[in-house]
Structures are given as C-alpha cells and as structure tokens.
Amino acid sequence: MPLETPVAAPAAAPVVTRTAARERAARNRKFTVYGARAGVLVAFLGLWELSARSGVIDPFNFSQPSRIWAQIWQWITHGTAQGSLGEQIGYTLYEALTGWVIGVTCGVLLGIALGRIRFLADVFGPYIKVLNAIPRIVLAPIFLIWFGLGPASKVASAVVLVFFPVFFNAFQGAREVDRNLIANARILGADNRKLTLQVVIPAATTWIFTSLHVSFGFALIGAIVGEYIGATKGLGLLVAAAQGTFNAAGVYAAMTILAVVALFTEGLLTFAEKRLFRWKPADSGDGR
C-alpha cells in the first residue's frame, strides 16, 4: 500500500514532532496576536460606523469610517483642491525631512561639542536651558512672519522642535561614555580628535538614536503645524482647508494619511538602526 510509507521513520519522529510542535505553537501565537490586532481595529471602525449610521454620534462632527475612506479615495483619484495628494505628502515630507536633517545635524554636533568641551558647556548651558523652556510650537507663527508662506517657515519650526531632544541626548551620550573606554583609548594612543570621533561618537550613538525616533515625529509635527497656520501646499493645509469647510471627514482623512506616513518613516529608521547596531547584543525582550 503506497499510503503506508510514512510509518518508516518512527525513530526520529519524537524529536521532530517536538521541534515542529514548538514551531507551530510559536506560529499560532503570532497568528493569534495579529488576528486580535486586526479584530480590535475592525471592532473599533465597525462600532464607529454603526454609531454614526444609527445616529448615536453625529456624523457631522465625528464623521464615519466610510466617509473618511471615500474622502481619501477621492483625493487619490481626483486630487485635492491644492493639487494631487502625492504632491501634498511630498511637500510635508520634504519640509519635515529637511528640518529633521538640519535639526539632527546641529543637535548632534553641538551636543557632542558641549559634552566634550567643559568650557562651552559651562558658558552655553544656561542659555540652552532657557531656550528649551520656551514652548517651541508658539514660534511657528513667528517663523511664518520671518520666512513667509513657503517651505522655509515649516522647516524652521521642524528644526527647533527636533534640535533640543537630539541635543540633550547627544550631550548626555558624550558625557556618559565609560571612563574605562576613554582611558583605554588614550593609553592605546588616541589623541583628542580620534578620541571624539572613534570612541565618544560611537559610544553616544545609542543615545542619539533613541532621540532620532522621537524627533522625526517632532519634525512632522513642526511641518504640519507650520502648514496649518499658513501655507500654499501640504497635509497641514489639507487639514486647515477641510476644517474651514466643516469637512470632518477631510480632517480625519488627512490624519490617517499622516499616521501612515509617520509609521512608514519610523519603519525605515528602525531598519537603519538594526544595520548600524550589529555590534550590540540582541534584545532579550520581544520589543513589540
């Protein structure tokens, strides 16, 4: 009987089945988690849609998922009042990215410099604290006056939001380098420049990268708020325009697009971090 052949390997079977069972259990758990996640989303959207349709909540204020989706779809297929949707996303991303790069560069350079040079830290420390104490989002209108409706004012508000967290992390990172590593590098023959470039900066990258994650979110906020206050293009303007015409679905649709964009860039950063930190032991925790 050809169907009976699998019986031939009983000796290896227990080991194989145990490993296989464990793998299957892990896979099942994964599916359960993903399934539950999808379930939560579906339940949330379904409840929203249902309450809006049955009149429990007012769809004029709270909109409803089907309208939001219709709005997004309309933007995708017919473009927005200011031009195609891609162009708006591109504008916002361009402003956020430019602001982020400038803010990160300044933050890292100044943070490392002040962390390494005691004199600079003593002189500039109080000023940086004062600047940090200002709620920086209120600078957005000032930047609008200074730099006009174009991207420059949005880049500026992104820069001030990004700079401080990056600066403080780089500063802390440069300060907290293991003293043994510094002593070892000095004994091995590193001069001050090499010490900074080859010991302090690599040791501080962990600190700096933590701030990069948070700060990209800040850069997006800076760009959006800038656009919201006054702009000619961008997702923030889309929100403002939708709000101006009492189009709640438009506001939510713009928010949804923003969330997708932010998640996507976050994913890119995580990927870059994994490549850069191959020297670190893998996280023992699940991390999710």
Add this chain to the structure above:
Amino acid sequence: MSGLTTTAPAIELTGATKRFRTPSGTLHTAVRDLDLTVAPGEFVAVVGPTGCGKSTTLTLVSGLEEPTEGEVKVHGEHVEGINSQVGFVFQQDAVFPWRTVLSNVMAGPRFRGVPVAEARERARDWLSRVGLAAFEDRYPHQLSGGMRKRVALAQTFVNDPKILLMDEPFSALDVQTRALMSDQLLELWAGTGSSVVFVTHDLDEAIALADRVVVMTAGPATVKQIFTVDLPRPRTVEAVRLEPRFVELYREIWASLGEEVRITRERGAGNAA
C-alpha cells in the same frame, strides 16, 4: 633592549602622593609617600588590601593621573601625560564594543598612525598568539569573559609596550580561566623584555607570576615590604604552586599582608558600626 633604557630603571616612584577630592568635598589620600623602583624586564606584583590605592599607583605611572606630590619617572624621564611606551590592561572590560575583535586589536597601531595593512598584519599576529585567530570577525559581546580578556591582552601587546601595567586584569574570571590566562601572560611577556607591574589581591597569583612581590599597607597606600620570589622560570602557574619554596614564600608574605588586611577589615567594621 635599546641603549637608553639600560642604565635608568624602567619605573621610579619617589615620594609619590596622590590626593583626590571626594564627591562630598573632603580630601582622600589614596597613595602616600610611595617609593618604588622597577628594573627593565622585571615582573613586579603589587598586593594589598582591597581599596588601598594599588590602582592609583598604576594610573600615576601611566600618566592618566598626575601625582599631587613626589616624582614619577619612566626610563629616567618625568611622566607628563600619557607615555607611548606604556600598555595598560584594565580590571573591567575596556575593549570597544562596537568594533570587531580584529578592529579592536588594530585600534592601538591605527591610533598611532600605522598604515591599515601593517596594523592588520600585526593585529592578526597577536590574535593568533592569544588563540583568537578564528574569532577576528566577532563582536566583543559574542565572546566569553576570558576571550574578551585575551582580546584586551592582544590589544595591549600589539603596541609593543616597554612597560606593562595590569590592574587586577583577571579578577573577574573564574579560577580555571584565570590560571590559564596567567600562563598565557607569562608566555607572551617572556618574548618582549618589558617591565610589568601587576596589581592583584590574589597572593597566589602574585607569587606565581612575579620576580618581586610588593606588599602595600592599608590605605593610604605606601610600600610596606618587598619580597623577592626566587622561583625558577619558565614557570607554569599550576606547577609552581606545589613547590615547597612557593608555600614558604606564601607564608612569609601573608604574615606581612595579613596584618594590613586585618587593619582594613577592622576599619571597615568601625565605619559600618
């Protein structure tokens, strides 16, 4: 050995004193009026009660710290800043975690401006001498404690130090690994003709390795007594431990060291009360 080192002692400390300001603002004397001379090619072990200031002595010789009073000379010259002839093996892990094993060992020559190809060749040579040739692409976190220590040894030896300072380098290792590492150290050192100052709290280790054992007093540290270890070389740690002369020396030195340990312990108990 080069000509200039033959007359002057390798290391000479005269009346060296080091005081630190503690975080609470009081002055703490770590080392007091210390006189010590180490000849070229000599292996000196420094033993003393915990926290007495043994490590401070090493930082003075290395140039990482300056003495508050007194003089520190290396090869007849005043120590000012870090001396390029000095190698230092630290108690804690001090290899660079973001560099591979090979890159870690290349660090010293590269810091000193040796071209990449030559640095790599020298690093590979020392890695094979410490038995890590197969691990050059690993990162430190992928190695065991003993292997990381061997990386640290290779990293230090690759610079050809004329003076080797070791601050309880093997104290974090388990007993078997420690004996193995001690033998490896003796082997590596035998070819170099460099002077070694080896700080330890383990008297066994001190006698097995050294030509002379320096006993320090309870802190602030100063030299209490110096013993010459007249055991023949080449030695292996496990074998030399069983010789009657070793036991004799151990008894002699412990009589001196034990008293200081007791003083430190009583002080600690006094502080705790």
